[in-house]
Amino acid sequence: MKYSKRVSSMQSSPIRKLASFEESAKKGGVKVYHLNIGQPDIKTPKAFFKAINDFDKQVLEYCSSSGLDDLINSMQKYYNTYNIKFSKDELLVTNGGSEALLFALMAICDPDDNVLVPEPFYTNYFGFGQSINVKINPITTKAENGFHLPSKEDIISKINHNTKAIMISNPSNPSGTVYTYNEIKMLSEIALEYNLWIISDEVYREFVYDNQEYTSFGNIPEIYDRVIIIDSISKRYSACGARIGSIASKNKGFIAQVLKLCQGRLCVSTLDQVGAAKLYETPISYFKEVIAEYEKRRNVLYDELMKVDGVVCEKPSGAFYILAKLPIDDAEDFAIWMLEEFSKNNETVMICPAQGFYATEKLGKNEIRLAYILNEKDLITAAKLLKEGLEEYLSSKIKSFNYKNDELTLN
Template sequence: MNYSKRVSSMQSSPIRKLSPFEEAAKKNGIKVYHLNIGQPDIKTPSDFFYAVKNFNNDVLEYCPSQGIPELVSAIQNYYLNYDIKFDKDEILVTNGGSEALLFAIMAVCDPNDNILTPEPFYTNYLGFTQAANVNIVPITTTAEDGFRLPSKEYITSKINSNTKAILLTNPSNPTGTVYTKDEVKMISEIALKHNLWIISDEVYREFIYDDSIYTSFGNIDEVNDRVIIIDSISKRYSACGARIGSIASKNKNLISQILKLCQSRLCVSTLDQIGAVDLYNTPVSYFNNIKDEYNKRRDVLYNELMKVNGVVCKKPHGAFYILAKLPIEDAEDFAIWMLSKFNRNNETVMICPAEGFYSTKNLGENEIRLAYILNEKDLKRAAQILKEGLEEYIK
């Protein structure tokens, strides 16, 4: 039997690729510290579970394809905290940020169209575009430059008649880069001049450190007819399993078009939406405590990593990831070696090779992404093991 070119061409998740080596290590009695995946250990606010447990309708019915009114309203109020005003018919609830991204791409691109995105990028961007038969055109950034955006001239040189959108994560997964207001304005100017959509993935909006200034594309009035904001409760409220995301845009016609896609999958889980309503009402103090915790974790991991000669990495200012260039040739081989050949007192670390975060061939082969999602004690231990393992591997 034959399979479609669409599914055959899709890459498997590079984040989960090394799972067999992890499982083998655990069977051999090795404790594995996970720095490979962005699954926070922060407790999900209890209001989510309380709201779900207190749902007592006799029938669990379909809900509106747009999302339940209470959640749409809660999302509206949330954006007001960032001086962004959306009407109710400018918001759609989705099955996680993943569906929001896929629907946005499907709504603005035809098969064989192009989307520009800075690389390294969230690896599933490649999966979403491949599923829609859309091409990613990378805007290459480098560790040496802190993964800052290149010049306007370089970016515009990537645009052709098939280019329909620019896709960015701000703050970035996998680099932790927070784009400056000047960078956000530059992208806005490019989108205006070349009549492009801006798909702005802002799921890490709350996680900004070192007094860095966060600027949403939703705050740039000149482009509000072409900005599509992708959002999610997964990382913000440590509720990855709830699968609640959203699309928001001041372009009402676009929202009405994407609603057709929402209708085709009927609706998002009613119970998860009910829990999400209370998450969006979580007090700001919740984020203040979490930011302090992630800030300490970042410093622990970064400082240990930078003790190794030859590591190239600027301190990231957002999200909860570090992407570092190592003085080695093959990060995947190093990751497998850490799981199968190296341990300290029967403990080792699982990392994520960064090649899968690039679409340009051979880039990222000597880079890794680390997620600082462990408690401070475990992270200190994991960082020490990683440092010692890297030093031994280099020898």
Template structure:
């Protein structure tokens, strides 16, 4: 049978691709520290399940395609606390941030159009772009520069008549980078000059460390009619399986087009929306605690990585990932080797290979991404194992440049 060129051109997820090796290792009795996937271990607020248990309607009916009004009002209130002026009608509830991204691509782009994305980027952006035949044009950023953006002229040179949008995750996955206000203003001015959308993937908005003040693209009034915010309860409330997110935009014409696609898929699960509505009433103290916890994990991981000879990484300022450049021939081979051939007292570590987070061929080969989604004690053990693995790995190469 024939498969579409579109699907054949898709890569499999770098986060999930190596899972068979992990399963094999587990079957042999190895314990694995799973730092490959952004699945938080934080408890979901109890209000989620309570709201679902209290659901008393006799029929689990379709919800509206826009999403429940209660939920959209709760999300709107949340934004307004952040001084982001989204009203109920500026929001459509989606199946996670993932569907919001897909809707954004489908609404903005025709086949062959281009979207600029700073690389390394959340690998599934490739899948969403490919599925609508959109070309990802990478804005390359470097570990050595903390994955900050290059100067405006360099980004400007990437814009073509087919460019429709700039997509940024802020805070970033896999980098943990938070853009400065100057970087955001630079992107905003490019969007105005070239009539582009800014798709702001802000699913990690809450995870910002070292007292940094977070600026959302929704805070920039001059571009508000071209900013499309992608959001989700997955990480914020540790509710990844709830599959509730939203797409938000002040541009009514844009949202009217998105609604047509949303109507095609009918609605988002009714019960999950009830649970998610309750999540938005979670006291601020929950997020403050979670934030503290992640910051301390970040400290643990970064301190350990800094001490490993030949390892290059910059301190992540947000989200819960760090992209690490390793003194190895090939990070994917190294991860597979750790799973198949290496352990310390029956324990080893799993990470996500870096190449899949880049669009430029060959970049990221020596990098991997770690997600600090385990408790500090476990992270300490995982980092001890990683250090020994790097010393023992047969494909180790001595770094050319010192840290």
């Protein structure tokens, strides 16, 4: 039996592709510290579970395709705290941020259209695009300058007649970059000049460190009609399993088109929406504690990583990821080696090779993404294991190289 070209051409998740090596390590009695995936260990606020436990209906019915009124009201109040005003008919509840991203692309792009995306980017952008025959048109950024955007001229040079949008995550997954006000303004100007949409993935909005300022595209009045904000409770409230996301846009025509897609999948889980409505009422003190915790974790991991000669990485200022260039040829080989060959006291670390976060061939081959989502004690252990593992891996490669050269000399 044959499969569609659409699904056959899709890449497997680069974040999850090393799962079999992880399972083998664990079966061998090795404890694996996970720095490869953005699953926080921060406790989900109790209000979520209480709201579900208090839900008292005889029948669990379909709800509106656009979302529960209580949840949409809570979202409106939340955005108001950022001085972003959305009316009820400018918000849609989705099955996580993933569905929001997919629906946004489906609503504005036809097959063979493309969207500009700074690379490295959230790897599922590529998968979502492939599934609907929309191409990712990469804007390459570099570790040496903290993965900030290139010049306006460089970005404009990427635009062609099939370009429909600029898609960006801010703060960035995977780099942790928080884009400056000037960068946001530059992209806004490009969108206006070339009649492009902006899909702004803002799921890490709260996670900004070092007192750095954060600018949402929702705060740029000139582009209100073309901004699509993607959001999610997954990381903000450490509720990844709830699968509640949203699309927000002041372009009511766009919202009306996406609502057709929402109607096609009927509705989002009613119970999860009931819990999510209460999450949006979480006090600001929760975020102060969580941000302080992540900032501390970032410093632990970054400081340990930078003790290794040849590592290139600017300290990230947002989200909870570090993207680092290592003095190696193949990050995937190193990741597998850490799981198969390396352990100290029966412990090792699982990392995520970064090549899958790029659309440009061969880029990211010597880079890794790390998620600092472990508690401080475990993170300190994991960071030291990673440093020792990298040093041992580099040493083994040098020995292997010298051995091969000796063999060639003897022959």
